[in-house]
Amino acid sequence: MAHRAGSADLPLHGGRVPAWLGERMTRLGTIITEAIxxxxxxxxxxxxxxxxxxxxxxxxxxxxxxHSSGITTSVLGALKRGLSPRAHELGIYVCGGRGAQSRKTPSELIAVAERTGFDGHHLASTSRLVAKVDSAAVQDGFDLYLHGFITTQDGNWVVVQQGMNGERRQARRYHWLSEGLKSFLDSPHAAIEGRGQGLIMNLADARARPSRDAQLELLDNIGPDGIIHELNKINPRVNAEPFAAQMDLPHLIMPMRHEVQEVDVNMRRLHGNLAAAAERGPKDFQELLLVPGVGPRTVSALAMVAEVVHGAPSRFSDPARFSVAHGGKDRHPYPVPIKVYDETIRVMKSAVQKGRLGHQEELLALYRLDEQARRLERYVTGPDLKEIIAGEYNQTRRLGGRSIFGHEIDIEHQSER
Incomplete structure (x- = not known):
């Protein structure tokens, strides 16, 4: 049986991903996917x-x-742009998207099926049903506006969709996985992300089967008019009872604040990443380190990218830590270091391309980098998060720091004037 994997609060953020970042997200997301x-x-x-x-x-x-809800849209968009040209080679097809694009998902799946041979009409029906469950069977105050359907040439699939509650300025993300899925109405979600909002109705929960059966029986016995009559007799103050907790799972709480604080990061793991870059990097990247622009800072970013490729699920309880790899477009925890980002892409691309040809040395070097980080985190120590972030700000101009506010070198010149 598919299971819920967790929940999280996602603040709604407006704005668009700038082209300079979107293009890089497409390249890095594609390369990470290929490595996995x-x-x-x-x-x-x-x-x-x-x-x-x-x-x-x-x-x-x-x-x-x-911490933003925009991660959902931007990640799915980056994967769709990056994987679509490689879909036949990789056997992975990304359909759907935000708004009007989400409603095109069934037709996209049928078009893919015509080229590949799997049952597109079945997947199109699945897409509609998944969307209907989360919009009608799960009535939690969030209106769906994004639906992403990723399928493989084997017919296996995952759905990531998101709803918003404009009044609360929050979003909720829903995850579905075909593996082990036996019913769309007995706790089918791989995960639902979002803060508990009080009483909700979830008719897709396995525990709601008696309710679903009773509703069908009631409809057969007394009809719609009889149901309305019975509802009018109900006194909500008498009959309302607290619902049982929807999920006995860990909750990822994303705060409204933008800044990354030490409470958001497992410092032991972060120190392990940084120490592995310092200790393992020179051994595994000797030839690479001779190339101008590739140094300890790039290897530090690669240590976290390697963890995204190789890490076990328990490694991702603190997503904020991974923002330390390449910063954030809103300058939190610091501006995106373009030079580091581009070198990360170049190194990963080289490793994946050689790996496809059977030359595994660089891919294995990344694996060992992640392995070393996990060993070192048991005992290494280091500076606190404020010091690490301050160090990044000190070198942001040298590393080509950039955000939605512009290039850091330009921002600094403006402040000096």
Missing amino acids: VLHYGRDEFLRRLAHPFWFQSFGAVMGMDW
Whole structure:
């Protein structure tokens, strides 16, 4: 049986992803996807997408606002742009999107099926049913506006969709995974992300089966008019009872504030990442380190990218930590270091391309980097988060820092005037 993997609060943020970041997210997201498929296969990539903590970490390591609902849109958009040209080669197809694009998902799936041979009409029906469950069977105050359907050539799939509550300025993300799914109405979600909002009606919960059966029986026995009559007799103050907790799962709480604080980050793991970059990097990247622009800072970013590729689910309980790899477009925790980001893409692209040809040395170096970080975090210590962020700000001009507010070098010149 598919299971819920967790929940999280996602503040609604307006605005668009700037082109300079969107293009880089597309390239890095595609390369990370290829690395996961090379190491672990397509089905494992689907499992990652269905894990809400990993999904948030994936977006954060690509430079998106670490706590924002916009991660959902930007990650799915980056994957659709990056994987579509490689879909036949990788066997992964990304359909759907936001707003009007979400409503085109069934026709996109049928078009893919015509080229590949799997049952597109079945997947199109599945897409509609999944959307209907989260919009009608789960009435939690969030209106769906985004629907992403990722399927493989084997017919396995994952759905990531998101609803918003404009009054509360919050979003809720829903994750579905086909693996092990036996029913769309007995606790089918891989995950639902969002803060508990009090009483909700979830008829897709396995525990709601008696309610669903009773509703059908009531409809057969007394009809719609009889149901309305019975409802009018109900006294909500007498009959309302607190619902049982919807999920016995860990909750990822995303605050409204923008700044990354130490409470958001597992410092032991962060120190492990940084120490592994300092200790393992020179051994595994000797040739690479001779190239101008690739130094300890790039290897530090690669340590967190390697964790996104290789880390177990328990490693992603603190998605904010992955924003330390490439910063954030809103300058939190610091501006995106363009030079580091581009070198990360170049190194990952080289490793994946050689890996496809059977030369695994660079891919294995990334694996060892992640392995070393996990060993070192048991005992290494280091500066606190404020010091780490301050160090990034000190070198932001040298590393080509950029945000939605512009290039850091230009911002600094403006402040001097």
